[in-house]
Amino acid sequence: MTRVRSGRRLVAMAAASLAVAAAAAQGPSLRITSPTEGTYLMGSVRLTLVTDPVRAIRDVDQVRWFADGRLVCTVFQPPFSCDWDTGPGITEHQIRAVALLRSGDRLIDNVRTATVDYAETVDVDVVQITAVVTDNEGRFIGGLRQEDFKIVDDDRPQKLTHFAAENIPLELVAAVDVSSSMTQALPFVRSAAKQFLGDLDAADQVTLLGFNDNIFTLARRSTDPAARVKAVDRLAPWGGTALYDVLLKAMDLLGRQAGRHAVIVFSDGDDQSSHASLDGVIRRAEGSDATIYMIGQGRALQAASLQQLMRRLTTVSGGRAFFSENAAKLDAAFHEILEDLRHQYLLSYAPPSGASDGAWHRIRVEAGGGKYSVRTRQGYRIDHGNSK
Amino acid sequence: MPREALALAAGVLIALGTAAAQQPSARGAMPLPARAAAVASALGLPRADPALLPIDIVRLLYSAGQGPRTPSDPAYFALQEALGAQRTDGDEVPLPLTPAIWRTRLLRDPGVADERLALRIFTHRDTALLYYGLYAMDDPTLAWIASHEEVLDTFKRHPGLTAAFGRSLRIRDGTVVTPGSPGADAIWGDLAAAQPGDPAAFIARLFESHAGRLALLYDAVAQLDAPHQRFALIAGGGIRARALLQAVIAASPDWVVEDRPLFRPPVDVALLLRAVRLDDRGGVAPPAGRALWEQICDVRNRYGDPAGSDVDAAWLAACILDAAPPVARTRLTAFLFAQRAYAGNAAGSEQARLVEVVRAVMHYPALILTLERSGVGDLEVYEQAARRTASIERLRGDDRRMAFTLFQGAVALIDRARWAETLTPDAGRRAAAALFALEPRPATYGADVAKWIATEFLAAANDRASAGGSLEIKVLRALSGVADAHAPVVEWERRRYRVDPAAAEFKRLQRIRARQGAASLDAAAGRVNARAGGRMLADTLAAIVYAIQLGDPDGSALSGGRVWARHEFDAPRYLGDQRRGWRVATEMFGADGWRLTGSLLALEGPLAPLALRRMDANNVPPEPRLSENDRRTIAHTAALLNPYHLTDSDRDRIAAALARGRARVAALAQSPGTIADVARESRIGQWRTRAIEWRLARGTADPAGPFTLLELLRLGGVDVPSAWGTVAEPSDGCLCLEPPDPIALDDVIGRSSSGQLGRQFDDVMLRLAEVFAARKLPAALVRDAAAIALQDVLDGSQPYYFDDLLTLSLGASALPVDRIEDYVSALTATGPLVPVTAASTGSGR
Secondary structure, three states, X not given: OHHHHHHHHHHHHHHHHHHHHHHHHHOOEEEEEEOOOOOEOOOEEEEEEXXXXXXXXXXXXXXXXXXXXXXXXXXXXXXXXXXXXXXXXXXXXXXXXEEEEOOOOEEEEEEEOEOOOOOOOOOOOOEEEEEEEEOOOOOEOOOOOHHHEEEEEOOEEEOOOEEEOOOOOEEEEEEEEOOHHHOOOHHHHHHHHHHHHHHOOOOOEEEEEEEOOOEEEEEEEEOOHHHHHHHHHOOOOOOOOOHHHHHHHHHHHOOOOOOEEEEEEEEOOOOOXXXXXXXXXXXXXXXXXXXXXXXXXXXXXXXXXXXXXXHXXXXXXXXXXXXXXXXXXXXXXXXXXXXXXXXEEEEEEOOOOOOOOOOEEEEEEEEHHHOOEEEOOOEEEOOOOOOO | OOHHHHHHHHHHHHHHHHHHHHOOOOEEEEEOOOOHHHHHHHHOOOOOOOOOHHXXXXXXXXXXXXXXXXXXXXXXXXXXHHHOOOOOOOOEEEEEEOHHHHHHHHOOOOOOOHHHHHHHXXXXXXXXXXXXXXXXXXXXXXXXXXXXXXXXXXXXXXXXXXXXXXXXXOXXXXXXXXXXXXXXXXXHHHHHOOOOOOHHHHHHHHHHHHHHHHHHHHHHHHOOXXXXXXXXXXXXXXXXXXXXXXXXXXXXXXXXXXXXXXXXOOOOHHHHHXXXXXXXXXXXXXXXXXXXXHHHOOOOOOOOOOOOOEOOHHHXXXXXXXXXXXXXXXXXXXXXXXHHHOOOOOOOHHHHHXXXXXXXXXXXXXXXXXXXXXXXXXXXXXXXXXXXXXXXXXXOHHHHHHHXXXXXXXXXXXXXXXXXXXXXXXXXXXXXXXXHXXXXXXXXXXXXXXXXXXXXXXXXXXXXXXXXXXXXXXXXXXXXXXXXXXXXXXXXOOEEEEXXXXXXXXXXXXXXXXXXXXXXXXXXXXXXXXXXHHHHHXXXXXXXXXXXXXXXXXXXXXXXXXXXXXXXXXXXXXXXXXXXXXXXXXXXXXXOOOEEEOOOOOOOOXXXXXXXXXXXXXXXXXXXXXXXXXXXXXXXXXXXXXXXXXXXXXXXXXXXXXXXXXXXXXXXXXXXXXXXXXXXXXXXXXXXXXXXXXXXXXXXXXXXXXXXXXXXXXXXXXXXXXXHOEEOHHHHOOOOXXXXXXXXXXXXXXXXXXXXXXXXXXXXXXXXHHHHHHHOOOHHHHHHHHHHHHHHHHHHOOOOOOOOHHHHHHHHHOOOHHHHXXXXXXXXXXXXXXXXXXXXXXXXX
């Protein structure tokens, strides 16, 4: 019996050796491990891969990940993984990884995920509010508890279903105007933006957009401070200003998971190149739980319509608008935004029945029995086309 | 003499002759105080080729505007720094004529050291332009100039004209070889009031007459082929040549040629003379009757009349050039349209009809040119269309808007169905005739058009396109195309795909329609009995027409809301353009929202940027240096590409021709005698020809230098098939693809305001053909790959000055195969490569 087992083992080992030899003769290969073929994807997914043999990963210089024919990230460090937001709904996707070896060769793999022809979706609406509480001298008030807050929706008191005062994940989209008029101010903007991004918590997810009449995604939900800084260095000024488009895109990029969502937009001018309309942006902002901060500089100080837009969007979302004459003093504005973000409370409640009617519903939040000021979104609009 | 001695003598003579050909005597060299690469780098120029660097310097610094560059200009400052260095180990660059002549006659400074010549020449506008113009002259011409230095005084007085037109001067055996000679010598002599046999006097008169306009005409004629030279100058004799000159003098009165020598108006004599089609006798191809054109061109020919009853070059120049630019463009478009559309010369009642049709293309260009390019246009169809526009024009207010939308929307359906080949030309003509027969009565037009769509349009469409499904599904299929039952299957990255552009297009349209949120065609058609229903149908039809050109369903254009509802047909009264709704639309941005103003037809033009696709949006590309017009022209080409017209046989023909062209270029070093043929056939232009000659003379390793793919194709003996061409609109007004114009890259200099550079840029298509042929990939995929490739090249291959088509073209030809593979892979996501069942287990890619 032992001899038979030994013989079988020898045969198995020989077969394995032959397989290894054959694989070595073929060269290394690449395999995407997430997502796998035929899976269903929705929301954020981590793209991962392995090489075969495993040690071949040492020969990889960079990996470019493509989703649906578009480059979503280029990764220069092992394990060469990348996060990608598939968007709402379950649809088919094509994920492709291209590993560039130091030899110049390429290894490629691709997977196709599945779609559903019909999905019955149940929209569970939750109204999520971030609130900043200050006293009558503008000082932030911390340490409040759930029972310190009262919420009124269209004059109807509401019961909070969720409350958080600390360690609340933040997802932030920062959009910097890189139109040609920004040439002089951009060095200061870069410096202030790097400082700001560096001061965020390590766990905060940041997407950095540069925009002129196009929108460029320079860092995608990155939690790596070094990557964020590198992305800022890639900002370069030319072209027009598609301000409305970038506002829409920023709100669309924010995930649907619970947590704080914020958009920061820096621009020096009125919109000149957007496909989106002003009304479309305002409506989208009303339906989003993102807190919008806007910083206007340079020509923005003379553009009354831009200032009006900035104030309107920030007010309706519970954010703030800043106007800075001097690009060298942008740090102050970024600092105030950072402080705001550090002192937010997160409140949630289920909207009253009938509120998912696409109409505007007014929210009023009271804290400390009314003795504090609360800055929060002014209302919401639930339009099952595209808002939350 | 013994045979061996004869052979030896012959061999010596041949060697001497070859050596002579390789050793230009009137062209020397001058040292740079730095390596060419360092100078190029300091200026941000792409090429460090010593033979071409000086040309790039002049074009970079002196192309735009007039007057000297100032030290505060960064490029000028960098040049001064680079050329002012005190080194002696730099490269040499060509110097037309000798250093001594430059010192004594041109710089008037005998003490200038050789090492400082470049600094003196290139940091002063006049001397830089002189250098540029002299560079382009061939060696025999320079040799004559070197031995008749007094002619340099003329060049010195007119450095701008020398730069612009020096390339056309040719002197042989002490005589100027005039364009069109020998038949044209007397005519030029008459125009210049000096004879070509006295070159110094002739050149002086050429440059000094009429503020450079005679030299402009001379150069324009010199670039024409022989038949067009005869047409321009000889056919009508001296009297008509003088009339032609008069028209050139009167054209573009604000343009001082000497001040802006490297600028050209959007419509000029060179473009006109080149574009006119000729018949077998060398006259204007029909319809050429003066009686016809005098009704179109309402300006009486103030420069006399042609001898016969046909128009001639002078008459056309007077009609077209002697008008404001928009009018000039309209007239030229109308004339060339007529030439394309008609084979016979119109007479009698036919002429009256022809006059109306030509007026129609001037007044309703988007309509007539759309009918032309869709292949359904003939005399009768154009006339019917024009008559129908008249009744629509009489409407007002909402009724007018509804009628415009329904009429133009329906024509747009025919146009797109012809593109998708779901309508044959005859079926398209029948559908168009049925549409034009409908009277636009406000109360019933909606119902009539709805019925037309469901019956005439869909009945005419391919059976497989219109089979099954709702009205909207059938229409979208008719606009998308029909899958080829024998479509090739491609193995790509271990999977198998069917090539199905129709499926991809149908899916794209469906997704866009879903995002638009407009009423379906079925719902709109179901409500057309009430007047308001007609408006709903109009709204839906407009949404569908926009959907065709809105590009990526996930793109930002779809965030523009109901952009079709904001479409404006009429311009504000103060602009005075009463027929705005019949001209190709323009894009407007503003607080009222992004919208288009103009016709609903040919939207691929104003929406052209949406036809391109950026695969990598993770980095901000460098600022584009191409003009907006050229970028739009390139995008317009992408929007017109048709996968059903891109064939594998053309793909292979292109690839084979490129290989032949490369072989001829590679053989130049061994066969320097072929330079003239290579230059002529490839149309590389005078400057690059001189550069090749200089490199050969110096024994440079790669004497040929860079050739674009278009030039290589020409050398390979093949013209670009139309389906692989570029949008012809900047040349002849056609809203279609045609081969690039048979001109050199140099001839797009100064024409960035009219998209001429974009018109000539075809190298991406040729590169894709080459790679696809090698990989045996179906040509039908080129259209979608080109949408990505063109954006990639526009982002990554930056011209270094407005007119630097060479850099753009070389960037296209250098597209790596790996990158092209990425484009193909992108097509497997949402493009025309549709997965076929399970993944292949074969080797694949």
